[in-house]
Amino acid sequence: MLYWSVDDESLPIGTEDLLDDALVALIPLAQFHGWRMHLEGDVTREQVANMREYQEAWVALRPDIYSMVDITYRNALPTESATHPRTAVLAYSGGVDSTHAAVTGASVHRGRRALEITRGVLIAGFDIGLDDTASIARAHGSAQHILNKLEIPLVVVSTNWREDFSPNYTMSFGLGLAAVLHQFRATFDAGLIATDATYATEVGAWGRDSTINRMSGSRAFPFPTIGATASRRDKITAISHIDVVREHLRVCWQPNARGANCGHCGKCVRTKLGFAASGYPATAALGSTSPEEVASVALSMWDRIFLEDMLVNPGELDAGLLTAIRQRISISALPSTHDSTQGRI
Ligand SMILES: [Zn+2]
Numbered sequence: 001m002l003y004w005s006v007d008d009e010s011l012p013i014g015t016e017d018l019l020d021d022a023l024v025a026l027i028p029l030a031q032f033h034g035w036r037m038h039l040e041g042d043v044t045r046e047q048v049a050n051m052r053e054y055q056e057a058w059v060a061l062r063p064d065i066y067s068m069v070d071i072t073y074r075n076a077l078p079t080e081s082a083t084h085p086r087t088a089v090l091a092y093s094g095g096v097d098s099t100h101a102a103v104t105g106a107s108v109h110r111g112r113r114a115l116e117i118t119r120g121v122l123i124a125g126f127d128i129g130l131d132d133t134a135s136i137a138r139a140h141g142s143a144q145h146i147l148n149k150l151e152i153p154l155v156v157v158s159t160n161w162r163e164d165f166s167p168n169y170t171m172s173f174g175l176g177l178a179a180v181l182h183q184f185r186a187t188f189d190a191g192l193i194a195t196d197a198t199y200a201t202e203v204g205a206w207g208r209d210s211t212i213n214r215m216s217g218s219r220a221f222p223f224p225t226i227g228a229t230a231s232r233r234d235k236i237t238a239i240s241h242i243d244v245v246r247e248h249l250r251v252c253w254q255p256n257a258r259g260a261n262c263g264h265c266g267k268c269v270r271t272k273l274g275f276a277a278s279g280y281p282a283t284a285a286l287g288s289t290s291p292e293e294v295a296s297v298a299l300s301m302w303d304r305i306f307l308e309d310m311l312v313n314p315g316e317l318d319a320g321l322l323t324a325i326r327q328r329i330s331i332s333a334l335p336s337t338h339d340s341t342q343g344r345i
Contacts, residue, residue: 002022002025002026002159002160002161002164002165003159003160004157004158004159004161004179004180004183005157005158005159006155006156006157006183007155007156007157007158008155011119011155011184011187012186012187013157013183013184013186014183014186015182015183015185015186017041017042018041018042018043018044018077019039019040019041019042019043019073020043020044020047020182020217020218020220020221021179021182021183022039022041022179023037023039023043023047023048023051023071023073024047024051024175024178024179024182024216025161025165025175025176025179026165027051027054027055027069027071027175028058028066028165028166028167028168028171028172028175029165029166029167030069031055031058031059031066031067031068031069032065032066032167032168033167034067034069035069036069036070036071036072037069037070037071037072038071038072038073039071039072039073039074040074041073041074042073042074042075042076042077043073043075043076043077044076044077044079044218044220045076045077045078045079046079046218046219046220047079047217047218047220048071048073048076050214050215050216050217050218051071051215052071053215054175054212054215055068055069056068057211057215058171061204062171065168065171079218079219079220080219080220085115085189085190085222085224086115086116086189087115087116087117087118087187087188087189087190088105088115088116088117088118088188088189088190088191088192088224089117089118089119089120089121089181089184089187089188089190089191089192090102090105090117090119090120090121090152090191090192090193090194091120091121091123091177091180091181091191091192091193091194092120092121092122092143092147092154093122093123093126093127093139093143093250094122094139094142094143094146094248094249094250095249095250095251096232096235096236096239096249096251096271096274097194097195097196097227097232097235098120098194099146099235099239099245099249100194100227100230100235100238100239101117101192101194101226101227102117102120102146102147102150102152103150103238103239103242104226104227104238105117105192105226115189115190115192115224117152117192118152118153118188119152119153119154119155119184119187119188120143120147120152120153120154120155121154121155121156121157121180121181121184122139122140122143122154122155122156122157123156123157123158123159123176123177123180124136124140124156124157124158124159125158125159125160125161125162125163126159126161126162126173126176126177127253128259129163130158130160130163132258132259134258134259135257135258135259136156136259137259138258138259138260139250139259139260140154140156141248142248142249142250142259142260142285143248143250145244145247145248146242146244146245146248146249148244149242149243149244157180157183159176159180161176161179161180162176169207170206170207171206171207172207173207173208174193174207174208174209174212174213174216175207175212175216177193177208177216178191178193178216178217178223181193181223182217182221185220185221189221190217190221190222190223190224191216191217191221191222191223192223192224192226193208193213193216193223193226194226194227195208195209195210195213195225195226195227195228196208196209196232196302197209197228197302197305198228198229198230198231199228199229201231201305202228203301209228210225210228213225231306231309232270232274232302232305232306232309233274233277233306233309233310233313236271236274236275236277236278237274237277237278237315240274240275240278240279240280241278245285246275246280246283246284246285247283247284247285248284248285249261249271249283249285249286250285251267251268251271251286252265252267252268253265253267254268260285261285261286263286263287264293264297265297265298266297266298266299266300266302266303267300267302267303268286269289269293269294269297269303270303270306270307271286272286272287272288272289273289273294273306273307273310273317273321273325274306274310276288276289276315276316276317276318276321277310277313277314277315277316277317278315278316279315279316289321291320291321291323291324292324294321294324294325294328295324295327295328296328297328299328299332304329304332307325307328307329308329310322310325311325311326311329
């Protein structure tokens with residue numbers, strides 16, 4: 001059985017008979033197996049429409065994995081959306097994207113009113129497994145330090161969604177995050193999931209982007225996009241002046257990170273470069289890097305995009321690190337950002 005449990009019993013969770021959360025949570029699994037989905041409860045009509053569009057998008061992206069499935073339910077309710085959203089609950093991992101969202105969120109404007117982030121949610125069972133309680137506690141402690149400084153209360157939600165209901169996690173985790181945030185719709189007006197990439201560098205077949213954000217909710221509980229106009233380089237610049245961020249930022253997904261940062265993977269190294277470019281060559285959270293490390297680090301597509309961005313906007317990086325970045329890019333087998341975005345519009 002799919003479950004969500006929250007560590008703060010004073011905060012009401014759950015959506016009673018409204019099953020938008022179940023719809024969002026289970027569509028990737030149904031699409032993967034080709035199962036029709038029946039919900040023994042009500043849904044928001046707009047949420048159903050958005051999940052049909054989501055299905056169409058993934059069938060277009062990965063027809064080898066996903067198929068269209070029928071969705072049935074008890075009643076489809078009209079979407080009520082008379083007011084502008086004013087409070088938001090933020091999915092908070094303690095990394096660059098969500099910390100940037102937390103730092104800049106108070107100035108995000110939708111319509112004429114600011115959208116205030118009034119709660120952060122750390123999810124146990126996504127990048128850290130539910131049985132690794134020591135790593136979860138460590139990640140929780142780091143996230144708590146940063147959000148305390150920003151005066152945003154944090155709760156932890158534990159769920160088996162990734163373990164038991166997500167056949168392709170990297171393609172579907174945005175909906176998993178959204179399904180968790182749907183649990184809080186009785187208390188907050190909107191959910192926020194910070195994007196990884198900018199509008200210009202978004203790529204297909206990745207589980208979290210501005211389009212998936214929009215489909216993850218409805219006007220009754222929207223998911224406004226946040227962070228898609230700032231590069232990762234911009235985001236680090238915007239958060240690096242905060243002391244607890246330099247001490248407690250957690251970016252690493254490596255199995256040996258144990259709720260902190262391994263310090264040496266592509267994600268850790270690029271973040272160290274970002275801090276160095278912002279005038280902080282060594283941080284408590286990640287340490288420092290060297291030309292030798294940069295020149296030999298394994299690169300993902302995202303790391304490569306970041307390194308190219310650093311050459312355009314090097315900030316306070318020294319000549320040795322810049323030379324190492326050029327060397328590393330020159331031997332990368334990945335296409336350049338320019339090549340990979342051509343023809344997408
Ligand atoms: Zn790492």
